[in-house]
Amino acid sequence: MRLYRTQQGPYLLNENLYYRVEGTSWDALITREDLHDYCRSIVDRGDRTKCFPSDSILAPIESQEVWAAGVTYYRSRSARIEESKDAGGGDFYDRVYSAIRPELFFKATGPRVVGPNAKVKIRSDATWSVPEPEMTLLISPKGTILGYTIGNDMSSRDIEGENPLYLPQAKVYDGSCALGPCIFLSPDSLPALTRIEIQIVRNGETAFSGSTSLSELKRDPKTLVSFLFRDNSFPHGCFLMTGTGVVPPDSFTLASGDEVRIVIEPIGTLANVVA
Ligand code: DO4
Ligand code: MG
Structure with a gap:
């Protein structure tokens, strides 16, 4: 699984399919001890979305x-x-x-x-x-x-x-x-x-x-x-x-x-x- 920070918010990419990660700041998301399992549960829920524009990708960092x-x-x-x-x-x-x-x-x-x-x-x-x-x-x-x-x-x-x-x-x-x-x-x-x-x-x-x-x-x-x-x-x-x-x-x-x-x-x- 790949996790992207974009201008539209966080997205997951898994096996060529995209998923939005809703309702969280980047800081709150990437400091979760259970980050992998949490993202896996979003993918498993299966609510796919369209790909984000490639020029909207941001550095994957906020307060770190x-x-x-x-x-x-x-x-x-x-x-x-x-x-x-x-x-x-x-x-x-x-x-x-x-x-x-x-x-x-x-x-x-x-x-x-x-x-x-x-x-x-x-x-x-x-x-x-x-x-x-x-x-x-x-x-x-x-x-x-x-x-x-x-x-x-x-x-x-x-x-x-x-x-x-x-x-x-x-x-x-x-x-x-x-x-x-x-x-x-x-x-x-x-x-x-x-x-x-x-x-x-x-x-x-x-x-x-x-x-x-x-x-x-x-x-x-x-x-x-x-x-x-x-x-x-x-x-x-x-x-x-x-x-x-x-x-x-x-x-x-x-x-x-x-x-x-x-x-x-x-x-x-x-x-x-x-x-
Ligand atoms: O010792 C100076 C810096 C070394 C470094 O940045 C590296 O080995 O990647
Ligand atoms: Mg170096």
């Missing part, structure tokens, strides 16, 4: 915070060691890759997040910018993983590489976070073979493409959640991006007009153009 995990794939560890070497980056990325405590950082508030087909941004003071395609968890206020969406953790590699203490500036700015197109509701974990694919289209041609799979994710999502919820409460639930396993070559930087397309089946495609 977005957090992100870092250096959870070997590729991310290696890219970070390389980008920070002039700044004495040394071994701290390697250490965090192997440490018991993961890297977790604050990424965005709901109003800062853009949805499908909206514009993502690169910082005006950055010279080296990349998208980061990340499987993203929807987590209930009690810390239960309720569903999955696609995240783009837009990042300024030159700023982060100059000094790791600049990480919040490299990661948190207007248009730096995209989520969507929906929440894939599942009581089960996504299979390890789930692929995360990215394509960057420039002037109608592929400027970069790459992929990884969840089998490369070093951390168990439940362990990431347990660290995030240590001494931290989320009354509206939250989203957690689980890190990137695809980093373009060092010669690549995003440009205005590039289209970033991230595909994770069974969630769908998150497409955004760079402003």
Whole structure:
């Protein structure tokens, strides 16, 4: 089942059929501990409706915070060691890759997040910018993983590489976070073979493409959640991006007009153009 937030309200999509979710705010809906079963009961009732207009899809977030995990794939560890070497980056990325405590950082508030087909941004003071395609968890206020969406953790590699203490500036700015197109509701974990694919289209041609799979994710999502919820409460639930396993070559930087397309089946495609 896929749950969409649209300008017309929440909709469910199940086996090519659409169902409206009536009489609830998005916040009240996605913080339900029984979200999967509740949505299943709407589908089982069988009151089908017409499809919503595809340009009415919104980012699947309202009052939640977005957090992100870092250096959870070997590729991310290696890219970070390389980008920070002039700044004495040394071994701290390697250490965090192997440490018991993961890297977790604050990424965005709901109003800062853009949805499908909206514009993502690169910082005006950055010279080296990349998208980061990340499987993203929807987590209930009690810390239960309720569903999955696609995240783009837009990042300024030159700023982060100059000094790791600049990480919040490299990661948190207007248009730096995209989520969507929906929440894939599942009581089960996504299979390890789930692929995360990215394509960057420039002037109608592929400027970069790459992929990884969840089998490369070093951390168990439940362990990431347990660290995030240590001494931290989320009354509206939250989203957690689980890190990137695809980093373009060092010669690549995003440009205005590039289209970033991230595909994770069974969630769908998150497409955004760079402003
Ligand atoms: O350590 C810096 C950020 C890492 C990150 O965003 C990632 O690995 O996805
Ligand atoms: Mg990231």
